[in-house]
Amino acid sequence: xxxxxxxxxxxxxxxxxxxxxxxxxxxxxxxxxxxxxxxxxxxxxxxxxxxxxxxxxxxxxxxxxxxxxxxxxxxxxxxxxxxxxxxxxxxxxxxxxxxxxxxxxxxxxxxxxxxxxxxxxxxxxxxxxxxxxxxxxxxxxxxxxxxxxxxxxxxxxxx
Amino acid sequence: xxxxxxxxxxxxxxxxxxxxxxxxxxxxxxxxxxxxxxxxxxxxxxxxxxxxxxxxxxxxxxxxxxxxxxxxxxxxxxxxxxxxxxxxxxxxxxxxxxxxxxxxxxxxx
Numbered sequence: 550x551x552x553x554x555x556x557x558x559x560x561x562x563x564x565x566x567x568x569x570x571x572x573x574x575x576x577x578x579x580x581x582x583x584x585x586x587x588x589x590x591x592x593x594x595x596x597x598x599x600x601x602x603x604x605x606x607x608x609x610x611x612x613x614x615x616x617x618x619x620x621x622x623x624x625x626x627x628x629x630x631x632x633x634x635x636x637x638x639x640x641x642x643x644x645x646x647x648x649x650x651x652x653x654x655x656x657x658x659x660x661x662x663x664x665x666x667x668x669x670x671x672x673x674x675x676x677x678x679x680x681x682x683x684x685x686x687x688x689x690x691x692x693x694x695x696x697x698x699x700x701x702x703x704x705x706x707x708x
Numbered sequence: 709x710x711x712x713x714x715x716x717x718x719x720x721x722x723x724x725x726x727x728x729x730x731x732x733x734x735x736x737x738x739x740x741x742x743x744x745x746x747x748x749x750x751x752x753x754x755x756x757x758x759x760x761x762x763x764x765x766x767x768x769x770x771x772x773x774x775x776x777x778x779x780x781x782x783x784x785x786x787x788x789x790x791x792x793x794x795x796x797x798x799x800x801x802x803x804x805x806x807x808x809x810x811x812x813x814x815x816x817x
Contacts, residue, residue: 565770565773565774565777566770566774566777568770616756619752619753619756620753620756623726623749623752623753626729626733626745626746626748626749627725627726627729627733627749629733630729630730630732630733630736630737630746630749631729631732637737637738637742639739639741639742639804639805639806640804640806641804641806641807658791659784659787659788659791660787662748662787662788662790662791663748663751663752663783663786663787664748664752665745665748665749665752665753666745667745668741668744668745668748668790668791668794669787669791669794670741670791670794670795670798671795671798671799678798680741680794680804682742682745
């Protein structure tokens, strides 16, 4: 039941942000959670996207890996910035996204943009257009390390 | 100063270096798309390092949680903004450097 999951998530979020435990403020929190749930429920009438909340465990595996990748490529881009603009050889390419689960394509495109040196310019059903500061980063993406990691972390079928 | 303080200071310093590099890269890089790359250094690494460094300065209570929330939302919105910029530039007809060079070559021959 996805609404129950949302209730717990929103309640925990509200409690962590406020930290208040007086009954009056807690009831305000409960009211806000109820309003948001109502909106989510009504939005489903027109929205046909998958509406489940995935397991946070997968994110806990993926985020540290992504942070490490960000750190590595940041160092690369920082070196490019300080060593001069003559060495920059930007390139643009289209990569297939078929190996990534359907509802993780946005995550994939977002991860590409988040990693310095690569930028997702356009995303559709079959491919993502990537602009890179160096052609080597395109080759790295073409080998599919990031796509594989996402597919492996979340699994192919359920996402 | 405890070990945590040193770690926090190192992270803050690293975040400062990344942010500064992003700002300088923004001026040094040749065209729009490459400049977005420079700003994404500030967006991702700079923000991550500074917020983690600040989180180590707290007493590990709700303030830490709030900082981590800020980090989470920055990691979501930063690339979304860059993507929106790049996508609209591309759909508006802005060419990347290799495409411009190709076009110039075709025009000459």
